[in-house]
Amino acid sequence: MSYERPYYNKRRNRDDFDNPRREVYETPEQKIRTAIIRLGEVDVLQEIPRVAKQIREQAEGSVPAISEGFRIGVTEEPYKIPYYAHLLRLLHDPPEGEAEASSSGGTSLGKQILEDFWKGFQAFLDKLSWRETRLCIHFFAHLTMAKVISVQSMFNLLQSFVAVLDEFGVSHGRAKRAGLCAAQGLMIAGKVLKEDSVTNVIDIINAIQIYIETTSAAKRLVQPIVHYHAESDTLENADELLETALAVLKTLNASDFAETANSYPQPYADLPGLPEGAAPFELPSVLVPPEIIELDGLAADTSEDAQVKKEEWPEYYIRLFDNEVTPDPVSPAGYAVRSALLDIVEIFEVNRKECARLLIEYPKWTxxxxxxxxxxxxxxxxxxxxxxxxxxxxxxxxxxxLGSLFVLPEATYKAIYYIGLITEICKLSPSTVGPAVGKSIRRLYASLADGLDVEVARRFAEWFAIHMSNFGFQWVWKEWVPDVSLTHQHPKRAFMRRAVEFEIRLAYFERIAKTLPEGLQAEGAHVLPEHAPGPDFEYDEPSNPYHNAAQSVLNLLKGRAKADDVLAHLETLKTTIGETAEGDVNVDSVIRSVAVQSLLNIGSRSFSHFLNAIERYLAVLRSLSTGGIDARTDILTAVSLFWKRNRQMISIVFDKLMQYQIVDPTDVVAWTFTNGVGNERGDTEGPSAINAHDWDLLKGALDKANGRVLVARKRVSALRKEEDDTRARVKASGGDVASMEVDAEAKPDEPPESAALTTAVKAFTSLTTQQKNALARALDGFIACLAPLSSDRRANPYAREVLTEKAWHNRANWTDDDWNAWETWGWYRHFCRAYSPYLRSYSTTLGTVSLKKFEGSTDPAALQIVKIWNVSIGEES
Incomplete structure (x- = not known):
């Protein structure tokens, strides 16, 4: 029977395609699957008997479609899992009026569906699809409570995931996901599991606790609230994901899991037991597949062979409200709500509008x-x-x-997803969500001076600015006017400057200025920039001694002169300036500054103008950069001076200079530590420091170096595989199989590598060296800012003092230098945790060269540097 639309003639009208009201036919299998997925759109408890009847009427030959509907519902609509368990429990009963199930030789329909569902679960497990696997375990746990699945087989399933925690060298990401599978399954089915065996339940809880105790050092590096002087892993306003699961298990176990019924819906609780003679379903035994380690085959004896895998850390979620306002994550009911909401946020990342709707409607499922x-x-x-x-x-x-957005070292998804999701939630219910947004902003703002991590503070400022741009930049800035009296580098004042800078990028200077009260626009407030973002051509004023020289270069560039003519004119200027210069003037530096700023000036009208100017005069830039590190430093300095009123453009131009290989990532890293902002005032007398803008430059350079290595590695792997395949085909076509199985010594010499592969390997080697140099220079730069033993810069006493408990409690009296040192410590922590996979690859050489000076030191700053480093490379647990 055909379910496609019949055509009564060969000519099809345009209405066949354009009429939105034309009927769409679904097969019975599609209808029953859709009915399962859409369960509960009105009233789930009333719909379950109707859907069960519909499934029975169309069950013949439709079991795969039915089980697929259950799989989709369980893994993509986890808030419905208890009700899917209720539905499947009803399908285990024989049809009304029959003494026993007769669907298939006495096997109940529910069992058939569960057998097919298990095949999908096994596929999820084989692919290590952890979220889908965990949600299927939720389903099995509810079915165990409904007496559909045997207790012993459910325990065996959970024990399979607990075994992962004991694997030698297990990564934290794998252990965390496996531990959550076991913990959450036990939370739901713990009551019947403990009734069957107290020892089994205790074993699972103990195994999770033993693993958690091995992660204390790693937890301190990713906590959103930083207390350098505290050795405790416990925070009052942040919770670690696996740690909270353990706390909930202990609470439930103490009450013999009596609180489970108050935490998870159990609509099947009042159903009678299985029909007489019907045995519960036995879950087959499983083995969690091992992690897949990919090798690129470059050199089998080096640690750089393995594809760099993102380091996975403990997950901390920041808390903004009291337990009376939001769910307590260490209570069974609070944990159940939070984990369900986190699953919704993660699953519906593909559709933030649908995600917002489901989040607003979530109470109907609780x-x-x-x-x-x-x-x-x-x-x-x-x-x-x-x-x-x-x-x-x-x-x-x-x-x-916001807790998902602020997970360190990076969130699961791009920040714009979480920011857009909050916007959609506000649009659905502005009158109720708006106050919650305002309270969240105030809580985060208040925590800035209480140890909020610098990376979290940066994301907070970014979210604040984008959210304000979506709602007319309306914020009660006057609440923060008294904070202008704080020291200039205080985190609250730094946040205001950063947020306003982001807002100006999203709108324009005059509009943002109108939103600020007079107290924040005052000259000494330093919240609003003195000038609108734009270029600052140093040689534009006639009073500048090099004005005429710059104008001559500008005229050539505006006239689109050839690169050779521009270079020839620069040589002429070099002679002229050298003859007329007074005092100790570095003529080469002047020429580079004039040329670079002139080039940026003609490209300052728009981004396309900038790209056209750079590409047209690449030869000029390459010639200017041939003078070694000093020449490249002059180029970067000229860029920073030209765009000092628009710091975003500094990052953009630096990125393009690295892309066109005018400067190397190592050059940018070195320039940032020696010529970066250091502090917002631009002081040069205070101790060196790194702020958020400097970190943007560092991150851009390090990401560029790492990205180049990754691309080069993939190219080498692809060329090597292609060459191996070609050789294999040649050998296969030249003789039989036996001729290939000879001793290596008897084989003819292998043909040489292709020119493309040789070139690719050389490029990979060169880029790897560049990557290592950039990381080493960054590490040395942080040591120079923080460690009093550094020889290239004078000691920084503030870097030592801000680590002590006494100083922390006295932070209300900190000076700008204290807060600069505190922020620099924060960016060093973030550097180590964000780039830990790469640092681990070079840990031996970097640690030996940069940290050897601290051997035997008792200085707090030196010890803190080494401690953070050791945690990042996995040498301290």
């Missing part, structure tokens, strides 16, 4: 009284507040989404 009723809900429809719950949905959503 137990009554979990959240406060929405404004306008009739009194007769409002459930009684549940003890220990009655949370605010909007504040909970803000805490969940």
């Amino acid at each position: 137990l009554p009284g979990t959240f406060k009723p929405r404004p306008g809900t009739p009194a007769e429809l409002q459930p009684e507040p549940a003890p220990g719950k009655n949370w605010q949905l909007e504040s909970t959503l803000m805490e969940i989404v």
